[in-house]
Amino acid sequence: MENEHSELIIGYLQGRLQGRSLDDFYAWVNESAENKKLFFETKALYEACAPSRDASEIQDSWLRLLDKRKSRQRKRFPLLTRISTYAAVAMFAAAVTSTVFIFSSKEHDGLITRYVGGDGLEADVVVLPDGTRVSLGSRTSFSYDSRYGKSKRVVYLEGEAYFEVAKEKDKPFIVETKEQSIEALGTKFNVAAYPTDSLLTTTLLDGSVLLTTRNLSRPTILKPNEQFIYNRNTQSALLQQVDANRFVSWTTGYYYFPEQSLEAILYRLSHVYGVQFTVKSEALNHRTFTGTFYRGQSIKDIMEIIHLSIPIRYAIDDHHVTISEI
CATH class of the missing domain: 3.55.50.30 (Phage tail protein beta-alpha-beta fold)
Structure with a gap:
């Protein structure tokens, strides 16, 4: 059965499954959380030997993989255990919970509410007073003050966050980072803006956003599946087409x-x-x-x-x- 599941995964990744075999794969992968984890882990190994490289590189990658598998076989590990050893399924995941640290302070005109993202397996989610949902990345600082929602909705970000903005046409939603202002009405977008990074990245899933960036003369309007990357070191920007869903996984x-x-x-x-x-x-x-x-x-x-x-x-x-x- 283990070999059968491994063949299903590899067949799917290579695009060889059709008809009943494809149905069997979907049925198996959706059967349990462990099956989904195993699929992603095997996918990671497969992509590590992606066919975009030349034949010699692929051969070298597979030889290293086979060497590791042979060393595991000497210990008589079953196939699924060997694969999970390479890709490290978190056996303790169920016992680990994500934590959001929340604290408030007085600053300038009003009360500041700050959130600091924890290090759980999944993102911490903060729901703002207007219903906007914010998923916080690791070691991310996120805040807003008591003026939020009065005439506009301004939040402050250091780190990474994914926003699902509640629609309020008369109250624009604005994300302020160190060098950038990102304005949206009702939309879904991801921002990676760690203060120590050289790159600021905004990826749009739905709606539209207006980016105003320090040291750039013109603002940029993003459309769905567009990504804007600003390089702090060179003060240059790149706009590219992407599969936005992959950047919020x-x-x-x-x-x-x-x-x-x-x-x-x-x-x-x-x-x-x-x-x-x-x-x-x-x-x-x-x-x-x-x-x-x-x-x-x-x-x-x-x-x-x-x-x-x-x-x-x-x-x-x-x-x-x-x-x-x-």
């Missing part, structure tokens, strides 16, 4: 990286896991990776998955990871 514990550089991936992981990365090769920083990680995976297991795609040597010392070329 983090709210349910999954982080998708679509052909991104190792540098960009490590930026992201540093916030999710609270670790610092040192890469001892500029060439490694520019290597690309496509894959999906689950928040319940340990940083060691994520490094192992990246290693299947990009030959790296890594050392983990508490909250610091050093990466070098092999």
Whole structure:
């Protein structure tokens, strides 16, 4: 049965399933949470050996994977256990809960209400007085004051958040970050604006938003499935088409990286896991990776998955990871 499920997953990822086989796959993956986790974990391994690379790279990736599988076989681990070892299903996930820290203070004209996102497997959700829902990313600071909802709805963000804005046409909703103002009426969008990052990223799912960015002469209006990236270092901007839904999968514990550089991936992981990365090769920083990680995976297991795609040597010392070329 284990082999049958593995064949179903690989067949689905390769687009080979049709008819009854495809129905069997959907029935199995929706049967339980564990089946869904196993699918995502196997998908992460498969994407680590994505066919966008040349044949020699694919072969090297699979050889590293097979070596690890053989070492596991010597210990007589069953197939599902071997796969979950690579992708680190969080066996303790059910016992872990996400926490939102809330506190208030007096500042200038009114009472400030602040939220700090916890580090649970799924995003913390804050519901604002008007019904707007805000999903907070790891180590995110979010606040608003007592004037919220009077003539306009202004909130302040340091970190990452996904917004589902309640419609109030006469009261614009505005997200203020260090260098950017993002205005919306009724819409869904994601903002990544950690104060230590070089990139500010806004991704629109539904509706429209108006972005006004410091050091840029003109504002930008986003349409659904558009992403605006502002580089603080170069003071330049990029507008691109994306599948916006993939950029909010983090709210349910999954982080998708679509052909991104190792540098960009490590930026992201540093916030999710609270670790610092040192890469001892500029060439490694520019290597690309496509894959999906689950928040319940340990940083060691994520490094192992990246290693299947990009030959790296890594050392983990508490909250610091050093990466070098092999």
